[in-house]
Amino acid sequence: MNKETTKDVPDRNDFHSGVAVKLQNLTKEFVDKKGKVTVAVNNFNVTIPAGKLVGLLGPSGCGKSTTLYLISGLYKPNAGAIFFGDEDVTNTPPEKRGIGLVFQNYALYPHMTVRQNIMFPLENVRVPKKEAMVRAQKMAELVHIGDLMDRKPNQLSGGQQQRVAIARALVKEPRVLLLDEPLSNLDARLRLQTREEIRRIQKETGITTIFVTHDQEEAMSISDEIIVMNEGLKQQIGHPQDVYEDPVNMFVAKFLGNxxxxxxxxxxxxxxxxxxxxxxxxxxxxxxxxxxxxxxxxxxxxxxxxxxxxxxxxxxxxxxxxxxxxxxxxxxxxxxxxxxxxxxxxxxxxxxxxxxxxxxxxxxxxxxxxx
Ligand SMILES: Nc1ncnc2c1ncn2[C@@H]1O[C@H](COP(=O)(O)OP(=O)(O)O)[C@@H](O)[C@H]1O
Ligand SMILES: [Mg+2]
The missing domain is CATH 2.40.50.140 (Nucleic acid-binding proteins)
Structure with a gap:
């Protein structure tokens, strides 16, 4: 039996696929108590193509998460601008940007069921309960956890918990999906499986997705394009194989390849x-x-x-x-x-x-x- 005929699964039409994300001269500095300045993101210029899965790759501390939080609006840049398509969202608050965010540690609410977790973002924007239930079920089907809706997070494997987190991030049908090291807490086998799932979900929805990782193999295997970053600076962007075969500098050459x-x-x-x-x-x-x-x-x-x-x-x-x-x-x-x-x-x-x-x-x- 064809699954699509029996279950209501969201498709590309449900998502605002096609929004490019443009970072223009984006800079973020942190100043510690002693006045020491860290330039976490340094004059970053990049365009993330609409509807693609882009891997943001670099060693720990190079500024990947900060870049993601700037795109999400959780951080304000010191300088520069962020565009979603033609819209300047630099001063748009996070909840108005239309982003879905997934963290390494899932960040699920432990006392809530899977259904309640996925519905939560809709409650915040006062979607009627009945509609919220239908939408939550649809997202759960998309990430293949439709039969786990009444469980609590501690009754799920790490991979299943991460799927719940992805469903929760997608339920408001965001314009951009941001994933911060989403596979790091999973064991090797689940990591492989979940990364294929993320690729599938991205393809089915067509949502512009930025996938942060320090793992070059992970980034190269699922990304349409990779952005290599080091010490707050963009090093190179391109198709993974092109960057591998044609690195611009020794850092990129050394960072890719095993x-x-x-x-x-x-x-x-x-x-x-x-x-x-x-x-x-x-x-x-x-x-x-x-x-x-x-x-x-x-x-x-x-x-x-x-x-x-x-x-x-x-x-x-x-x-x-x-x-x-x-x-x-x-x-x-x-x-x-x-x-x-x-x-x-x-x-x-x-x-x-x-x-x-x-x-x-x-x-x-x-x-x-x-x-
Ligand atoms: N809230 C913060 N306050 C001060 N420094 C920070 C803060 N967040 C990140 N940093 C610093 O900015 C740099 C980039 O951090 P981060 O974006 O978390 O890197 P990554 O995600 O690539 O590991 C690091 O040097 C880190 O110590
Ligand atoms: Mg990080």
Whole structure:
């Protein structure tokens, strides 16, 4: 039986899908008791496209939550503006912005049932009880907890509680859904499942969604676009794969990818990369000779008899489909990782040579990438 014919599930028409969120020169500072200033969000300029799921990604303390609270209206910026579509909402109070907010810790009311929790935002705006019940049930069906309405939060798993929190955030049919590390309290299996659920719910509703996480894999796997942030500053925005393959700087290159990119000190010499151990590799970069950092992603390294990068195997990790080699570059105190096909059977101490299909070159002092 087709579910859609038996249950009333909200669809795109119920949501104001299509509102872009534009942050313009947005700055937020905090001043502590001693007068020390923290610039949590520093002159942020970004447009989050309408109807997309965008991952806001960066290390702990980089300003992700602050950005989300600025968008929600819980914080007032020191400078800059926020637009929902063409509407300037910078001075609009949170309850008038049309946002739904979901936190890491669910923040459900423990004494209320699931139904009461989901209905709560509607009571605040005096939606008649009967209509509120119908809308709450619809949202519960959307997040697949329609049969748990009479339970209390402590009778639910973490993943189910997070679905209740999402239903509660959606029940007022907001223009923008904001999720602050929503999966962090879940165990690995539920985290995977719930992230697929969030992707599905976002697709079905078409609601513009901003998903905050410090987990690069999580952000890359579900986002239409990712925004990488560091120390309050926007680093890069783009399709996850594009950002991965074309990072603007060493921070972004290092933050994305598991196992992480190998960073090797070297020199740029007449457009070639010279490693400190004498290996010379083509770079295709047209820049004056200088000291640089060279970035080699583990999957860009290929074993080859003609390879210029010579190394000694230190460890071999069989990770199923592939094998991870951990090597020391000969003549250098630098460890690198390479992902190689599992057919290779290498042992520690063995000499290997790598070719590198692609590499990144970074300015040694600023980390900016040369292209
Ligand atoms: N209410 C606050 N008062 C003072 N400093 C704050 C406050 N909230 C956040 N900060 C500081 O702002 C920076 C960014 O914090 P936050 O936005 O919470 O980062 P993230 O969510 O990326 O971990 C941090 O240095 C943090 O200590
Ligand atoms: Mg945070």
């Amino acid at each position: 196992p992480p990119i190998n960073i090797v000190p070297g020199k740029l010499k007449a457009g070639k990369c010279l490693l400190d151990n004498g290996a010379l590799i083509d770079s295709g970069i047209n820049q004056p000779d200088q000291d640089v950092f060279i970035g080699l992603r583990p999957e860009y390294l290929k074993l080859s008899d003609n390879g210029k990068i010579e190394a000694t195997v230190d460890m071999v990790e069989h990770i199923g489909r592939d094998t991870m080699l951990i090597c020391f570059l000969n003549g250098m105190d630098v460890k690198i990782r390479a992902i190689i096909p599992s057919e290779y059977r290498l042992v520690p101490g063995e000499q290997v040579k790598f070719e590198c299909a692609k590499l990144f070159v970074f300015n040694k002092s600023t980390g900016e990438r040369y292209k």
